[in-house]
Amino acid sequence: MINSALLNTPSSPAPLRISSAIPALDLLLGAGWFAGDLHELLGEGIGLGELSLLLPTLAACVRGKRSVALIHPPYPPYAPAICAAGIDLARLIVIEPKSTQAACWAAEHCLREMHEGVVIVWTQETQLIPDVTLRRLRRAAQLGNSVCIALRPLRAAQQSSPASVRLRYASAAAGITVDALKLRCGHDRSQSEHAHVPLAVLAQCTQSEALLAPQMRLRLQRVGVPLLPQIPAAQFAALSAQA
Amino acid sequence: MLWLSLFLPDLPLLCAMGGVGLGGALSGKAIGVADGPENRPFLRACNRESCAAGIAVGMGVAQARSLHHDLIVLPRQDAEERQALIAAAHLLLTFTPMVAIEPDGERHCVVMELSASVNLFGGIAALARKIIALMRNAENTARFGAAFFGLAPTPLAAELFARQRAGGHAAIACLPGQPLAAALRNVPLTCVPWLTDYIATLHTLGIFHLGALLQLPREGLAQRFGAQTLRTLDRCAGHAPDVRAPFIPAAQFEAQMECILPMQEGPLLMGSVAQLLAQLAQWLQARASGARAFEIIFDHSREAKSTYALTTHAPMRDVKRWSILLTEHFQRAPLAAPVHRVRLRCAQAYALGNDNATLIPLPQQSQATWDALIDRLHARLGAQAVYTLRTAPDHRPEHAQKRNGQTQQHALTPMPKALRPTFLLPRARALIVRDAMPQYQGALALLSAPERIQSGWWDDAPIERDYFIARNAQGTLCWIYRALNEPGAWYLHGFFA
Numbered sequence: 001m002i003n004s005a006l007l008n009t010p011s012s013p014a015p016l017r018i019s020s021a022i023p024a025l026d027l028l029l030g031a032g033w034f035a036g037d038l039h040e041l042l043g044e045g046i047g048l049g050e051l052s053l054l055l056p057t058l059a060a061c062v063r064g065k066r067s068v069a070l071i072h073p074p075y076p077p078y079a080p081a082i083c084a085a086g087i088d089l090a091r092l093i094v095i096e097p098k099s100t101q102a103a104c105w106a107a108e109h110c111l112r113e114m115h116e117g118v119v120i121v122w123t124q125e126t127q128l129i130p131d132v133t134l135r136r137l138r139r140a141a142q143l144g145n146s147v148c149i150a151l152r153p154l155r156a157a158q159q160s161s162p163a164s165v166r167l168r169y170a171s172a173a174a175g176i177t178v179d180a181l182k183l184r185c186g187h188d189r190s191q192s193e194h195a196h197v198p199l200a201v202l203a204q205c206t207q208s209e210a211l212l213a214p215q216m217r218l219r220l221q222r223v224g225v226p227l228l229p230q231i232p233a234a235q236f237a238a239l240s241a242q243a
Numbered sequence: 244m245l246w247l248s249l250f251l252p253d254l255p256l257l258c259a260m261g262g263v264g265l266g267g268a269l270s271g272k273a274i275g276v277a278d279g280p281e282n283r284p285f286l287r288a289c290n291r292e293s294c295a296a297g298i299a300v301g302m303g304v305a306q307a308r309s310l311h312h313d314l315i316v317l318p319r320q321d322a323e324e325r326q327a328l329i330a331a332a333h334l335l336l337t338f339t340p341m342v343a344i345e346p347d348g349e350r351h352c353v354v355m356e357l358s359a360s361v362n363l364f365g366g367i368a369a370l371a372r373k374i375i376a377l378m379r380n381a382e383n384t385a386r387f388g389a390a391f392f393g394l395a396p397t398p399l400a401a402e403l404f405a406r407q408r409a410g411g412h413a414a415i416a417c418l419p420g421q422p423l424a425a426a427l428r429n430v431p432l433t434c435v436p437w438l439t440d441y442i443a444t445l446h447t448l449g450i451f452h453l454g455a456l457l458q459l460p461r462e463g464l465a466q467r468f469g470a471q472t473l474r475t476l477d478r479c480a481g482h483a484p485d486v487r488a489p490f491i492p493a494a495q496f497e498a499q500m501e502c503i504l505p506m507q508e509g510p511l512l513m514g515s516v517a518q519l520l521a522q523l524a525q526w527l528q529a530r531a532s533g534a535r536a537f538e539i540i541f542d543h544s545r546e547a548k549s550t551y552a553l554t555t556h557a558p559m560r561d562v563k564r565w566s567i568l569l570t571e572h573f574q575r576a577p578l579a580a581p582v583h584r585v586r587l588r589c590a591q592a593y594a595l596g597n598d599n600a601t602l603i604p605l606p607q608q609s610q611a612t613w614d615a616l617i618d619r620l621h622a623r624l625g626a627q628a629v630y631t632l633r634t635a636p637d638h639r640p641e642h643a644q645k646r647n648g649q650t651q652q653h654a655l656t657p658m659p660k661a662l663r664p665t666f667l668l669p670r671a672r673a674l675i676v677r678d679a680m681p682q683y684q685g686a687l688a689l690l691s692a693p694e695r696i697q698s699g700w701w702d703d704a705p706i707e708r709d710y711f712i713a714r715n716a717q718g719t720l721c722w723i724y725r726a727l728n729e730p731g732a733w734y735l736h737g738f739f740a
Binding site for chain 1: 612613615616617619620623627628630631632633640643644645660663664665666667669690691712717718719720721737738739740
């Protein structure tokens with residue numbers, strides 16, 4: 001017998017959705033992340049705001065007394081920032097395995113054991129991980145009804161993947177843009193496949209810049225701190241317009 | 244009072260054969276276990292094959308050899324017999340808190356008082372059936388051999404009934420309300436362990452059963468067989484109090500298992516370890532607690548050994564989960580050399596947190612599965628690789644978080660609401676400075692006003708820094724700082740990923 005849940009068809013029962021808590025991203029995904037499925041987030045470079053896209057999901061998940069794992073992050077996650085995002089640290093584990101292979105092993109176990117949890121894994125692959133590993137991750141997510149989000153390098157886009165959702169992120173003037181490379185069948189085609197997510201960091205920065213009193217600017221210049229001259233004029237205009 | 248006795252007659256033979264470790268090779272041969280003074284050893288026990296040759300317990304070794312030339316005589320293992328009795332007591336503590344091992348080690352008998360447990364287990368019959376089923380299951384039969392039971396109002400009478408059953412006589416039990424004297428009347432004297440020295444005399448007197456002995460005049464009995472014998476008979480018949488010291492499990496657990504042949508890892512070695520773990524679980528069960536940490540010592544030779552300390556997130560006594568953790572560990576770090584002996588040591592037992600059962604089972608993950616997951620990750624990836632985060636009340640960014648442990652509420656020191664990066668570098672990285680501006684994969688533009696952090700004069704890590712949020716052309720959001728005591732030097736400290 002073929003398990004109907006295994007088949008990626010619209011006729012299978014509507015899967016549980018976990019809202020990303022970001023309106024633009026929810027619109028792109030339909031209603032949120034798919035519980036029991038693998039998602040890929042492809043992008044180049046660290047620090048574009050990719051984790052900020054996921055923190056609201058984690059916060060919602062932890063509020064629902066479910067668990068969250070951060071696996072193989074490129075740098076140690078910083079507790080005060082994660083706490084500030086509204087995540088109860090007691091339900092979050094960080095796993096720093098030594099290799100991509102070990103990371104996938106750990107991710108599989110977490111997905112299976114954390115019922116309806118969220119697992120974020122930075123694959124940090126030097127060689128693209130094989131299809132079978134991704135399939136195992138997807139299967140583990142299905143078994144635990146958990147959300148798996150794999151952060152992979154952009155060149156992985158050339159490889160085919162069993163993930164039902166593949167998103168590409170890139171930096172934008174006031175935030176981060178997300179493009180859908182692949183969406184789950186049954187997705188409403190009329191919806192946009194492009195989302196722009198403003199980043200709280202940038203919003204707060206422009207605000208503080210606007211509030212910065214002229215005296216303060218003078219003082220800073222006196223101690224030799226250059227102020228924002230490096231942002232191109234057009235970009236700055238866009239920033240102000242956003243604010 | 245309702246005493247149940249457990250009599251394990253095969254223990255000397257099993258322990259002696261276990262010491263040699265050739266259980267399979269000895270099958271079908273006549274075996275005896277020698278005990279007593281070295282110049283005149285006698286047989287403490289013998290197997291069925293030697294009995295068939297006419298050899299009996301109590302016979303001198305020389306005499307037995309003359310009856311059967313190929314008799315294999317093994318030395319008796321007192322310590323192991325004692326260990327086995329303790330293990331049996333651990334098992335029986337599941338049913339009642341009052342378990343006593345016969346002080347005389349030769350008797351291989353454990354007695355337990357059941358009157359307080361009868362209602363809980365649903366009657367005497369149900370309770371006795373449960374105990375018998377436990378002691379006669381495959382695992383315990385392999386360990387303790389045949390088990391015989393007796394039920395009586397006094398511990399000595401219970402023991403006699405068990406021995407009578409072991410001797411091949413009809414089973415007798417004396418339940419509460421039934422007269423004990425009537426039940427004791429037909430016990431043959433050969434089954435009474437404290438009369439073995441006088442048995443020949445008694446038989447010549449024409450006394451073959453306990454009933455006849457009890458009818459003799461007390462003065463004469465005391466004169467002939469000693470006041471001690473009379474007192475024991477009184478205790479047996481319930482005329483004198485029989486006070487037993489309850490068996491209390493040791494505060495620490497230690498067990499070992501010899502390997503028949505030196506073993507590298509594999510199912511055989513895991514089998515030995517699993518047996519030790521089962522014993523540990525029984526000890527913990529007897530103490531109504533769980534273990535949080537224990538160590539397994541593998542002896543490779545006289546000198547060389549390797550130790551693995553297993554620590555779990557919460558106290559537990561689950562052999563299956565321990566086995567999974569050990570398997571994970573040995574997949575990661577295989578043993579260096581073959582193993583001759585495995586030892587297990589547990590220094591402390593912890594109270595086991597019992598979960599409340601829920602009326603409606605929720606899909607949420609229980610604490611137990613969460614602990615199990617963390618233990619498994621620890622075992623496979625190493626304890627350093629898996630951690631939880633917590634915040635700490637310190638303004639210095641590198642001291643504002645700690646690994647593992649509970650986050651406390653810092654009511655007195657409200658922490659700044661300023662933006663913090665999601666990734667913090669373990670060590671700040673010096674940035675190249677070009678035209679007084681820091682560079683990270685291109686020029687960095689400062690996006691925020693400086694946040695000055697000046698703190699830590701009280702310990703040896705004071706900092707004086709101005710932190711900025713900066714962004715380069717690729718859009719990387721960095722947290723950088725200017726060290727006030729190093730003019731012109733810029734450092735990268737984190738990313739707003």
